[in-house]
Amino acid sequence: MNRWIAAATLALVASPLSAEVAITVADTYPLFGEPVTVTVADDGVPVGSATVSAEYRPNSRTMVAEAIGTTDASGNVEWTPSDAGLVRLTAIAAGSEEAIASKAVSVRYVSFPIEGILTMLIAGIILFGGAGLGMSILMREEKIPEEEPPST
Amino acid sequence: MPEQRGQWKSRLGFILAASGSAIGLGNIVFFGANAYTFGAGAFYLPYLVALVFVGIPVLIAELGLGAWSQKAFPLAMREVGGPKGEFIGWWGLLNSAFITAYYITILAWVCGMFVGAFGKLWTPSTNVEAFGIPEMGNPVGYFFDMISSWWVLALVVIVWLLNILIVRRGIASIEPVTKVFVPLMWVFMIILIIRGVTLPNGEDGVYLLFTPNFTVMNDLNVWGGAVSQIFFSLTLGFGVMTAYASYLPKSSDQTSNSLVVACLNCGFEYVAGIAIFSILFSFAIVPQASTLAMMFFVVPQGIEALPFGVMAFGLLFFFLLLIAGLSSSISLVEAINTALVDKFGWARRRVLATTAIIGSAGSLAFALPIIIDRNIASNGTLGLTLLDLVDHWAFSHGLIIVGLVECLMIGWLLPVSKIREMLNRNSRLHLPVAFEWLIKFIIPLGLAAILTHSIFQKLTDGMYGSDFTLDWGASLPWIAFAVWLLGTTGVAAWLTTRGARRGNGRLA
Numbered sequence: 001m002n003r004w005i006a007a008a009t010l011a012l013v014a015s016p017l018s019a020e021v022a023i024t025v026a027d028t029y030p031l032f033g034e035p036v037t038v039t040v041a042d043d044g045v046p047v048g049s050a051t052v053s054a055e056y057r058p059n060s061r062t063m064v065a066e067a068i069g070t071t072d073a074s075g076n077v078e079w080t081p082s083d084a085g086l087v088r089l090t091a092i093a094a095g096s097e098e099a100i101a102s103k104a105v106s107v108r109y110v111s112f113p114i115e116g117i118l119t120m121l122i123a124g125i126i127l128f129g130g131a132g133l134g135m136s137i138l139m140r141e142e143k144i145p146e147e148e149p150p151s152t
Numbered sequence: 153m154p155e156q157r158g159q160w161k162s163r164l165g166f167i168l169a170a171s172g173s174a175i176g177l178g179n180i181v182f183f184g185a186n187a188y189t190f191g192a193g194a195f196y197l198p199y200l201v202a203l204v205f206v207g208i209p210v211l212i213a214e215l216g217l218g219a220w221s222q223k224a225f226p227l228a229m230r231e232v233g234g235p236k237g238e239f240i241g242w243w244g245l246l247n248s249a250f251i252t253a254y255y256i257t258i259l260a261w262v263c264g265m266f267v268g269a270f271g272k273l274w275t276p277s278t279n280v281e282a283f284g285i286p287e288m289g290n291p292v293g294y295f296f297d298m299i300s301s302w303w304v305l306a307l308v309v310i311v312w313l314l315n316i317l318i319v320r321r322g323i324a325s326i327e328p329v330t331k332v333f334v335p336l337m338w339v340f341m342i343i344l345i346i347r348g349v350t351l352p353n354g355e356d357g358v359y360l361l362f363t364p365n366f367t368v369m370n371d372l373n374v375w376g377g378a379v380s381q382i383f384f385s386l387t388l389g390f391g392v393m394t395a396y397a398s399y400l401p402k403s404s405d406q407t408s409n410s411l412v413v414a415c416l417n418c419g420f421e422y423v424a425g426i427a428i429f430s431i432l433f434s435f436a437i438v439p440q441a442s443t444l445a446m447m448f449f450v451v452p453q454g455i456e457a458l459p460f461g462v463m464a465f466g467l468l469f470f471f472l473l474l475i476a477g478l479s480s481s482i483s484l485v486e487a488i489n490t491a492l493v494d495k496f497g498w499a500r501r502r503v504l505a506t507t508a509i510i511g512s513a514g515s516l517a518f519a520l521p522i523i524i525d526r527n528i529a530s531n532g533t534l535g536l537t538l539l540d541l542v543d544h545w546a547f548s549h550g551l552i553i554v555g556l557v558e559c560l561m562i563g564w565l566l567p568v569s570k571i572r573e574m575l576n577r578n579s580r581l582h583l584p585v586a587f588e589w590l591i592k593f594i595i596p597l598g599l600a601a602i603l604t605h606s607i608f609q610k611l612t613d614g615m616y617g618s619d620f621t622l623d624w625g626a627s628l629p630w631i632a633f634a635v636w637l638l639g640t641t642g643v644a645a646w647l648t649t650r651g652a653r654r655g656n657g658r659l660a
Binding site for chain 1: 367414
């Protein structure tokens with residue numbers, strides 16, 4: 001599908017996997033490398049033996065899937081995010097292959113990665129520096145000169 | 153009697169109009185989605201390489217062509233390559249006309265969302281009458297309810313009237329409007345950035361946008377995606393930049409103009425990415441590589457989750473989209489108008505009436521299917537399929553083909569050394585001889601590689617659209633392809649020969 005339409009209609013037809021089953025994360029914004037408890041519950045009742053997995057950077061070409069584990073009788077499983085960014089958690093009921101719940105989570109960075117700072121600076125300097133350089137040349141003469149009369 | 157050609161009143165006016173043309177809906181929402189898809193910060197490397205080695209050189213060539221010929225795209229290309237050049241110029245403009253038609257339909261939907269942002273869009277759910285779905289979550293429900301209602305047709309006409317109103321006196325009326333629109337776009341975007349990064353953990357969205365994931369660097373699709381992003385983002389191959397530059401004196405500095413326009417356009421994408429990503433991260437919304445989804449579902453979901461000022465920021469976002477879209481659509485309309493005036497010497501009123509009537513009919517044709525065929529998806533229904541298919545051919549292929557032929561003609565027939573000499577005479581920034589190599593060899597090779605890859609994909613995966621074709625019209629993808637190819641080719645040939653028969657095509 002192309003750049004305009006892809007997923008537009010998917011968003012329309014997509015509905016919650018289950019109206020009742022929900023995934024909750026103890027910390028709304030878990031931190032990269034720090035363990036956090038993930039809970040799967042069906043209308044408040046813990047779902048045990050559910051397999052929970054994580055997709056780092058879902059919908060991208062750099063997506064990485066990772067198994068987290070199986071929930072205990074309290075519906076809990078411990079998860080230590082192995083990367084920062086957007087993550088989609090999915091729970092699958094025991095003995096089933098279908099997902100019963102899904103949740104997007106933002107995993108915080110411990111600090112701004114140095115390569116991120118460099119990328120931001122280099123791109124910013126090239127783009128705004130280029131615009132500034134060009135503007136400074138152009139603005140030395142604001143009015144556009146009248147066209148020269150045609151040579152005869 | 154042929155009308156007198158006007159001229160930009162100031163350099164700033166030209167810069168704002170040209171950058172306004174380049175900055176459109178895609179800059180605000182699609183760049184972020186593309187960057188996320190292709191490895192976030194890692195996308196910046198191929199993106200900047202594409203900007204420097206493809207975007208800016210082609211933009212310089214297009215602006216240089218306009219200033220040198222003092223004519224709109226088809227007749228400028230005629231000066232380069234004779235009737236064959238004029239044919240490719242018209243062919244490019246006809247692709248641009250297809251794009252203008254559905255672009256204005258999408259702008260009409262933006263208007264509909266703007267109206268909804270006054271209240272209904274932010275209610276928890278909508279009964280989507282067209283599809284008989286009770287209680288569908290907003291903004292998705294509102295969007296589909298709105299685009300499947302008849303009042304969208306009125307919005308299409310209104311957006312066309314706005315376009316005609318702005319271009320009624322050509323650059324004389326375009327210049328003052330863009331002098332307001334473009335700075336306003338920057339102000340609105342800065343407000344969105346401030347709101348975005350001050351959200352809880354919004355700054356982590358900035359980290360997410362810029363932190364590179366280099367595992368994708370050996371993926372050719374990433375490099376192809378970057379070249380396509382730059383090419384389309386700068387409105388190259390549309391004939392717009394040549395038309396705008398034709399209203400500048402020959403002695404104007406096109407090298408600096410190109411640098412400023414390209415950098416402002418990409419700078420806008422840079423800041424838009426920050427605004428969008430901070431909102432997405434703060435509310436854990438996964439981006440999708442679709443402009444429609446990002447524009448109408450994903451970002452509004454983020455706005456809806458704001459702790460306060462939902463309506464104000466919703467109105468601001470859709471008004472920003474509206475003026476960004478308008479500043480682009482008027483340039484597309486004006487490129488066509490200028491070409492018709494230059495070719496046939498028609499009065500501006502006649503050109504405006506022709507463009508408005510044919511263009512409105514085209515835009516209504518893109519709005520109608522989802523109103524008539526009230527099913528929810530493009531897959532398997534008429535719905536959005538027509539827009540999808542036409543966009544695929546006119547946008548993703550037509551413009552690349554025009555860019556390829558344009559570079560070859562300017563590079564080999566003009567030749568490009570002539571343009572380089574003229575540009576260097578008038579600019580403090582001197583183009584090196586490498587500029588000629590880029591236009592003659594490297595860029596055509598790159599664009600040819602993208603086209604070859606696309607054809608190869610069709611040979612292996614089947615005709616584009618065959619996987620979401622209609623139950624009752626399995627041949628629709630082929631029909632759309634034939635209409636696009638034969639329509640643009642036939643009309644371009646007719647326009648080219650028509651002028652020649654009348655004696656209007658005699659050029660230096």
